[in-house]
C-alpha cells in the first residue's frame with residue numbers, strides 16, 4: 043500500500059532508482075574512497091557522521107530548518123554550534139576531524155566565524171605574545187569572535203570580540219588597512235561596550251540560521267598593543283615598520299577563499315544528488331504513446347540540465363583540492379617568512395573562489411528548476427541549497443571583483459588595455475572600457491585551469507580501469523561543455539570556424555572528444571601569435587561570413603555529449619559516490635531510497651499549519667465573510 047495512504051515510508055529502495063544503480067559500470071565505493079582521500083578517511087567521516095546524526099539535537103534541526111521563525115533558527119543554530127564546540131573538546135577532535143564535522147553538521151552555523159575567520163585571523167596576523175593572550179582563549183571558546191572588514195555582514199548577536207580591519211593613520215599619514223583586536227561586548231552580561239553599536243542586519247534571503255550583523259564603532263580608543271602586529275608594527279613613538287607587504291594582512295581571506303572553493307563543490311554535489319535521484323524516480327508525460335510514462339531522466343533536456351551540474355561538481359572538487367594543496371605548500375613557506383608565492387596564491391584563490399561559487403550557484407538553480415514544482419519546497423532540500431549558496435558569491439570577495447583581480451594577470455586582457463592606452467585613452471578609462479572583456483578572459487582562464495586540474499588528477503589516479511574511464515569521460519564532457527558554452531568566443535577568435543568540428547563524438551565518443559579538446563587547447567596556445575596575422579582575415583570573414591547557425595550546432599553538440607558518451611547509466615552511481623547521508627541532504631526527493639512522494643507527504647504533514655483540520659483564521663475571518671457573502675442580495 044502506498045505511503046501516501048499509510049503514512050509509512052516503504053523500507054525498500056524505489057525500483058526505478060535501483061534499476062539505475064544496477065546499470066553502473068564502476069565500483070561506487072572505490073570512487074567514494076577517492077573523494078574522501080582514502081578508505082581510512084571514509085571510515086573517519088562515517089564515524090563522525092554517526093556521532094552527529096546519532097544525536098537528537100542534530101537530527102531535530104532538520105525539522106527546524108523547514109518550519110520556524112528567524113529567531114527559532116538562530117537559537118537552534120547557537121545551540122547546535124555550542125554543542126559541536128563541546129564535542130570537539132570532549133572527543134579531542136583534530137582540526138581535520140572538526141572540519142569534517144562542521145561541513146556535515148549543516149550550513150549556516152550561527153558561530154561559524156569563530157573557526158572560519160576569527161581564529162585563523164589571530165593565527166595569521168597576531169604576534170607570539172598576542173597569540174598567548176587571545177588565540178588560546180579563542181580556541182577554548184572563552185571568547186567568541188568575528189571578523190569585521192566590510193561595513194555590514196559580520197556576527198551581530200553572538201560575538202564579544204572582533205578582529206576589525208581599519209585604516210591605520212599615524213600623525214595624519216595613512217598606512218593602509220591593518221587588523222585590530224577589539225572587545226565589542228561585555229564579558230559579564232553580553233551588552234555592547236560603550237561606543238559600540240551592534241545588531242542583526244535584518245531579514246535576508248536564506249541564511250536564516252547565521253548571525254549576520256552590523257557594527258558601528260563611535261569614538262572607540264583601541265590601545266596600540268591591540269593592533270595585530272605580526273606583519274607590521276607601530277612603536278610607542280609612532281614609528282611604523284612593515285615586515286611584510288600589506289597583502290599579507292589579507293592572508294585570512296585567501297584561506298577562506300580556498301575553503302569556499304571546496305565548499306562549493308560540496309554544496310553542488312548535494313544538489314546534483316538530489317536532482318539526479320529525483321529525476322530517476324519521477325515519471326512524467328509520454329515519449330512512446332504505447333509505453334508507460336518515462337523517467338524524466340530519459341529526456342534529453344533533463345540531461346542537459348543535470349549532467350553539466352554533475353560534471354561541475356566533480357571538476358570543482360578535483361580543482362579545489364589541488365588549490366588546497368598549493369595553499370598548504372605556500373602557507374608553510376609564508377610561515378617561514380618566504381612571501382614569494384603570496385601574490386600568485388592571492389590571484390589563484392580569487393579566481394577559484396569566483397569560478398566555483400558562481401558556477402555552483404548557477405547550476406544549483408538549474409537543478410532546482412529541473413525538480414519542477416517540488417524544487418520550490420523547502421522539503422526538497424534543493425531550495426535551501428540555493429539560498430545557502432546565494433550569498434557565497436558575494437562574501438569574501440564579490441565574483442566580478444575577484445575575476446578582475448585574475449584578469450590583471452591574463453595576458454590577452456592586458457593587451458587590450460595596453461592597446462587603448464597606446465591609442466591615447468587615459469589608463470583608468472581604458473581599464474573601464476575593457477572590464478567586460480577582462481572578466482570574460484578571466485572566466486575562460488579559470489575554466490581552462492579547472493579542466494587542467496581535473497584531467498591531471500584523473501591521469502595520476504590509482505584506481506580501477508572502470509573508475510578511471512568514468513572520470514575521464516566526465517572530464518572530457520566538462521571540457522567540451524566549456525567549449526560549447528563559449529562557442530561564440532571560439533568562432534570569434536578563429537579557433538574554430540565551425541562548431542561542428544567538435545560534433546565528432548557522435549561517431550567516436552570519448553577518444554575523439556579528448557583529441558578535439560587537446561587540439562583546441564593547443565590552438566589556444568598559439569592563438570596570440572596567430573591573432574595578429576589573422577585579424578585582417580577575420581574582419582573580412584565577419585563581414586562576408588554566412589551564418590553558421592551556432593545555436594543549432596550548440597544543441598547538436600550538447601546532444602552528442604549527453605548521448606554519445608552514454609553517461610546516463612552512471613549518473614546515479616556518480617552522485618551516490620559522494621555518499622551524502624539522508625540526514626545531511628535533508629531532502630524528501632533526493633533520499634537514498636528514492637521514496638520521494640511518501641517523504642514529501644510526511645514532511646508536509648509536519649507543518650504546524652496542519653496541526654488542526656480547520657485553521658483559526660476560518661473562525662476569525664473566513665466563516666463570517668462567507669456567511670455575509672451568502673446573505674448578500676446581489
Ligand SMILES: Cc1cc2nc3c(=O)[nH]c(=O)nc-3n(C[C@H](O)[C@H](O)[C@H](O)COP(=O)(O)OP(=O)(O)OC[C@H]3O[C@@H](n4cnc5c(N)ncnc54)[C@H](O)[C@@H]3O)c2cc1C
Nearest residue numbers: 189190191192194195196254433436437438439440442443
Ligand atoms: C551573508 C554575508 C556574510 C558576510 N560576512 C562578512 C563578515 O563576516 N565580515 C565582513 O567583513 N564582511 C562580511 N560580509 C560583507 C561582504 O564581504 C561584502 O558584501 C562583499 O565583499 C561585497 O562587497 P560590497 O557589499 O561592498 O559590494 P560592492 O563592492 O558594492 O559590489 C556591488 C556591485 O558593484 C560592483 N563592483 C564593485 N567594485 C567594482 C570594481 N572595482 N569594478 C567593477 N565592478 C565593481 C560589483 O561587481 C557588484 O556588482 C558579508 C556579506 C554577506 C552577504
